Amino acid sequence: MTITTANAGGADDGTRGPLPRPRPFSDPERWPRMSDWDALAAGAHRARPGEGGTKLPPYVSRDVDAELRDRVREAADLGGFVLVVGDSTAGKTRAAYEAVRDVLPEYRVLAPPAGARLRCAPEAVEACGYGPCVVVWLDDLERHLGPDGLTPDVLDDFARLRVPVVATMRLKPYEAFGSGDDAGTGGDSGEQRWAGVGSRVLRAADVVDLDRLWSAGELSRAGDCDDSRITEALTHHGTYGIAEYMAAGPVLLRTWRHAWRAGGHPRGAALVAAAVDLTRAGLCGPYSRELLVEVHQRRLADAGGPVLRPEGVDEAFAWASRVRHGVTSLLVPVAGELWAPFDYLVDAEDSPVPEWVREAALAHACDDDVRFAVATSAYEAGAFGVAEKAMRPLADAGNRNALFNLAVVMGRTGRTGEAEALYGQAHSRGSLNATVNLGILLAEAGRTEEAEALLRSAHAQGVGHAADNLAVLLRRTGRAEEAATLQAQPPAGTPPG
Template identity: 50%
Template sequence: MGKTRACFEALRTQLPEYRVATPAGGPDLMLAVEVIDRTGTRCAVWLDDLENYLGPEGLEPGLLTELVRLRIPVLATMRHQQFEIFAAPEDPSEAGSEHARLAIAGARVLRQLEAVELDRVWTAGELERAGEVDDDRIADALDRHGPYGLTEYLAAGPALLQEWHRATRPGGHPRAAALIAAAVDLARTGLRPPYPIDLLTDTHEPYLVAAGGPLLRPESLDTALEWATRRRHGVTSLLVPTQDPNAWNVFDYLTDHTRTPIPDTTWHAALQHATEPDDLATLGFHAHHVAPVIAEDFYRQAADVGHTGAMINLAALLARAGHTDEAEQFLRRAAGTGHTDAMNNLGLLLDSVGRTDEAEWFLRLAGGIGNVEAMNNLGVRLARTGRVDEAEVFFRRAADAGHTGAMNCLGVLLHEVGGLAEAEVFLRRAADAGHTGAMYSLGVLLYEVGGLAEAEVFLRRAADAGHTGAMYSLGVLLYEVGGPAEAEVFLRRAADAGPTGAMNLLGVLLYEAGRVAEAEVFLCRAADAGDPDAANSLGILLSRTGRMGEAETAYRRAADAGHSGANNNLGILLGEAGGMDEAEDFFRRAADAGHTDAMRNLAILLRQTGRAYEAEIFVHRANDGEAGA
């Protein structure tokens, strides 16, 4: 609340001599920049509700860089709910879709901006300064705002939200409440206001029926409208008037604080009301994850009239549902218009179904035209197929264009080939830009070179962002530096997400702490999932608790998978049970894999069976192996 007024006051205070450009949408923004540049006018760009300007035809990272170069100030506002949508991590199942690409591009723009967050609740210092202002409204708000933010109280947000919810009760204003609910959900579909009264009237009936219908004895439509549009607290109304006397907007506090599912009837009402392809595509964008079947209807109607973004998003939905042939058709249509994102996505789709040569062709085409995502995706494919030098070229090109994923991939690639110093540079750039994978990769690199304190910092950042590998690696680090209690916390989080290595180490940690039964549970889970390290650890636990038959079974599972430690342990167990010939076989298998303890154990066995000369050979091999290590 108050974001627009705060931005206006900042503009008035800091740039009083500047004219203000307020483009109506993304395409108008690019035109405005051209006009400002051509005329040399001292002008600031005002973008209220920034989400309406993000995208390939609006504010994208390249245009923002150009605005900075031209020294054109940009002021923008964005509700927290919308900020979270664009700042949220990408859904891996949607990687490459227009939906994901738009979200990623928006996130990159947000990272380039100097964000000023208006917290809902003010600090003690802010409240103290507010008390020094000679304004009766602020004084009243300071006395009465309670748990709400001061600006919320001033804008009557909490009070109006409660009044709306109470209106549904018998004896209240149930029809008005239903009209408001319809307007709130229409706004949440992405349908732009104003909303004609006929649309609200047609849409509100299911809400009224769901609340109780005739049993609530709803008021007349005129009475409901009068109540919903009445000004409250000298500030605003629930339904907000617009320039059209027969159409309304809705108080955005209500929209921000509504989380209930949007009924299908409201989505369909929005579909019937939207006429422009861009509006249909926007509705599809909002429905994409919460109502994919309905989103498909929006996208198809927009795609039918040539909207390439809708074609790309529709292809993403179809591919996720397994309809890859139809998804390919829409991507080819969009790619045929020269849309490089469609070329990129088509390349990813073809790669996913094994048509690798054709996939690479489209990725090269899109990357050659300048699509940064395609450069990165091509780098990934080249690295995966062993063409590391060429992969590095494309990763560098994408990284130079600001692609944080490419910075991470390049850092990982350089790390693997031994270029640690340069790898660290790229990983830090990506981590500083908020790339979770880069935080993890940088933490691993720092851990390997002995920078444990800083490694812990980056691994914690990545783990807090939900990166399972970082949870596991942080658990390993904490286990090694003697923080078993906290190590257990992160290993449990990682184990719950599935990595068997985390289950294995957690089992080892619990065993060392004397919690044998609990340790066995995790080791069994990991061993049953096919982890040979865990099967070997389970064998150790079982043998130390006297369950030799079960221990042998566990060791054999790990040994069959080539685990040299398990081969050695199985040799010890069999030798102690008198199975010398089979013990020798397992010792030899472990020794051939370079296991020095197995070499020494084999030497002992050989001496016991009168083969002293051969025993000395394995003793020397063990000594040489330890010296080399």
């Protein structure tokens, strides 16, 4: 079975009307020329200050540079989508920035903030007067997914305008959001799969992988550089990547972990943990001081509470937000007294997210997109109760993707009767994923004729994994030759989800 998330292809029920153009898109004069744009503004991590106070070291060529430039050049010619994927502080943003600046120096850069309604962007680009000479820059792509974010429809509009989209994404969210199969890329028949937010968007990307650890060739090129920061990183990086070391990721991680002790900064560590866990639970930051104070209390109590002799709240925030090594802080301040965790810490933390944190994240979900993100994280972790709670109100309101997701959760928790009813509702609303999963469910219940009709219908409409499940059903009913013929056929085109 497959599960999908909030309306990856656009508005689910056709109820969203035209919206006023948001500020990031309303003033093209503010879109910088690529040759004048700064890598830090693009989202690159700082390094400790160098000679003369420079905040970024010289760029050391990476092995993927030639490939990345070719992809950017092709995207500019045809209107494509290039996505650089790698661990936090692997150097994704800097590599992508250098490639775009080299290939498209005269292009204007549209870099909307997280949460901006990207479905308004193609119209703004078309009206801006710069022709096709605009590149859309989406650092941390996971912050730009959802019904009002980057969708297949928005990508199609950019392609029509021959506007390239260049994005970066950390490996963990990429795997979580793109590991599913919501419309037909095959996979084991009958397997329940979760398609993360925007999985169809990720399948449309021209992906360039960037390793955290540097190759021998990259290390050799770094050795030719006389910048003291790079020389130091080469000497001390050990099991860490050069960019990772220069961004102080390992040092800040140790600082956080060593703070959990009496005489350390246990309350500060708990505040950082609250931000890290909320992010991992799917509640995209930044977070208010009030929310972090609320969530950290139990985190601190679970670690020992008064026994640790925690410092005061103001002192804890001051410690957590202090810039270290001239690079960054554990809690990064954002405009308006909001806070976000240093993303390296989010990637490095691998302990289970407590269910009560997931409940808190859901309680503070401000819109449907966030509810779907919280549900995605909960489902991946096996926290089916939270996933159900996140989806239930949206399913009750008739959202077909919420109906579908809730049906998958029902199936995973043994409530097959509810799963069948929910799949049926999603199927009646045009969800081909629900058509397949309902067919699987009926086949498992021995209702062969109904199951076959559903799977044939989905297969005829281009859902790739429908063929695999139909083949299983055919073999069960003694039609092995027909099953082999079916699976030998080339897959049909991928339809909308």
